[in-house]
Amino acid sequence: MGVQLRNVRKVFGEVGVIHDVSMDIPTGDFAVFVGPSGCGKSTLLRMIAGLEDTTAGAISIEGTDVTNREPAKRGVAMVFQSYALYPHLSVFENMAFSMRLRRAPKGEVREKVLEAARILQLEDHLEKKPSQLSGGQRQRVAIGRAIVRQPKVFLFDEPLSNLDAELRVQMRLELARLHKQIGATMIYVTHDQVEAMTLADRIFVLKEGIVQQAGKPLDLYDDPDNRFVAGFIGSPAMNFLAGKIVEREGESLRIAIDGTDALVLAKVSGDIAPGTAVTVGLRPEHLDSAETGIPVTVEMAEDLGGVSYLHTHLPDGREVVVEWRGSRHAGGGEAIRLTCAPEQVLVFDKKDQRVR
Structure with a gap:
């Protein structure tokens, strides 16, 4: 009852x-x-x-x-x-x-x-x-x-x-x-x-x-x-980046991130046409550094001991927060690239509804 x-x-x-x-x-x-x-x-x-x-x-x-x-x-x-x-x-x-x-x-x-x-x-x-x-x-x-x-x-x-x-x-x-x-x-x-x-x-x-x-x-x-x-839901809050569908690759979508040369893969089974504008959601704790990926510049690091929060920005100034665990990270000014596993990339349509 x-x-x-x-x-x-x-x-x-x-x-x-x-x-x-x-x-x-x-x-x-x-x-x-x-x-x-x-x-x-x-x-x-x-x-x-x-x-x-x-x-x-x-x-x-x-x-x-x-x-x-x-x-x-x-x-x-x-x-x-x-x-x-x-x-x-x-x-x-x-x-x-x-x-x-x-x-x-x-x-x-x-x-x-x-x-x-x-x-x-x-x-x-x-x-x-x-x-x-x-x-x-x-x-x-x-x-x-x-x-x-x-x-x-x-x-x-x-x-x-x-x-x-x-x-x-x-x-x-x-x-x-x-x-x-x-x-x-x-x-x-x-x-x-x-x-x-x-x-x-x-x-x-x-x-x-x-x-x-x-x-x-x-x-x-x-x-x-x-x-x-x-x-x-989630702390720090999810990062949202504007992008555009490029193509489908198997069970994933290849998405170009606006203002960058980066492409990300998102595991999405829904039917969505290439060229469609979407918003990509990336949680700070799911991001990691890689040789290829989304280019950002570190502005500031909040070092809390076991975890650090990197406040970074894209080339056009949009902020991206990254949760960094384990090794201590360098301070501001460093250029890095970020990647995220396809199953952890969320995609939202122009009405802000989830595309699954």
Whole structure:
């Protein structure tokens, strides 16, 4: 069952922000909505929570239509970007607050709060006030407040965006462990594709209120449907170079890269005529140096120890980023040529759709 959306739309005044979205999130899955700012991912999450009305379509949770139900009756708990903790209450009281409102028995309240504190490693902080906690601990308290409600679905709206880089990595691991421990359905919103790749069972990539593609993280990475998904999933981002089909060579296309003397092979079975303008997608980690290939000049190298990122440019100035592992690379000014295995070269048509 899980969470199901059928032809869901949202309109603010005359402006449509969610366009005919349908999706199935099985019970127990960790689903991530990812996309740039303004793509509608938080609006979609708030519609599932009941904090935004649904203009059209239907939303079901565990087989029950909740499209017009009040938020409190949907069986969901939401964790926001801001911790929204009561500063005058202890960690225990913050986590117990919703149960107190429901007049739950004291013994039940204590049992559930202590269990949530154990899961989140907050047992030594229950008597502290939020001001005495770190950012990561405050976020765990906010998650604990959701856990004690024992919802059918957990909703996370960019919960890690206020944390520093080290804490974000730590909290990602804690969220992954939490999901394994409690096995609940979780829906998570982020603009950070690294968070999406590391947390999700299933990713929904949104752009302008439309789901561009949905699938397992590595499926989206290996086999994107369009240029937007290809460029959004993966870090550093994919390189895109304009080119033109020269000829078919067996199961591959020979493509001339604009502004260079380079030809690349792409393993594509689709019927596409010679002379057709295309865009070639090359991931930085799939590029390697060779005697023949795409000519670039190294401008700068970001040396991070085990890996370096070479920022290079083509003769016409277009940038190409190369991931370099192992041996240390020389600095700027060096001319090199780049190659990529045909099965790792992606091809997109003039409408930015993938040619397979």
